[in-house]
Amino acid sequence: MSKQVVLAGFHAVNSRVRTKPETVRIVYVDAARRDKRMHECRQKIEQAGVKVVQADAKRLDGMAPDIPHQGIVALAESVDVSMTFDELMDSITPETFLLILDGVTDPRNFGACLRTADAAGVQAVVVPKDRSASYSPAAAKAAAGAMETVPVVTVTNLAGAIVELRDAGVFVVGTAGEATKSIYDFDQKRAFAWVLGAEGEGLRQLTRRRCDDLAKIPMQGSVESLNVSVAAGICLFETARQRRS
DSSP: OOOEEEEESHHHHHHHHHHOGGGEEEEEEETTOOSHHHHHHHHHHHHTTOOEEEEOHHHHHHHSTTSOOTTEEEEEEOOOOOOOHHHHHHTOOTTOEEEEEESOOOHHHHHHHHHHHHHHTOSEEEEESSSSOOOOHHHHHHHTTGGGTSOEEEESOHHHHHHHHHHTTOEEEEEOTTOSSBGGGSOOSSSEEEEEEBTTTBSOHHHHHHSSEEEBOOOOSSOOOOOHHHHHHHHHHHHHHHHHO
């Protein structure tokens, strides 16, 4: 029997119903919400053949604790898009485009990074086994469906994985505020990977040393750093821009 997961919030639920309605077992909606957004959402879910059941806010809170579920929670089968590191290595081409996350443990940031990676056309996201968020309702909500489209490759030794990717022809650039080069200074039309660390801590020293080079996002205001998902968006879409040119 497939593992059951909880999807909370309009984006997460609607994305699954739109792409894989057969995997959604049941959707619970807040009986007190009778606004246009909920009405239209219910119509789409029911048209997809998915059962909708009314529930009170207390029950929804219990199903998705500490998550702003917006009055809608679904129980669905887990959709596995994971990829092994060996499979990733076998699939490397000159067009390979990867995101590597070092120490991003906040599930909302993790989910938002996956959402951005999906939008930018990233082939896979590589994360360490011990210093990374994984699937959770909070991550799924932030990912808005991207957890079911972007393969997540979990590795035991992130620094070692970076070396293997480099040996396979992937140019790996880590982000660091003190770097002398800008994210715009690199040719990103080849096999390319960005490495980002958690806000505050940044990349671990060993991770930095294993990268081909380091780059910074030019900052013109007074803030010293960006949320990792925002930084990921800036870096990934620079790669996407170059590849469209």
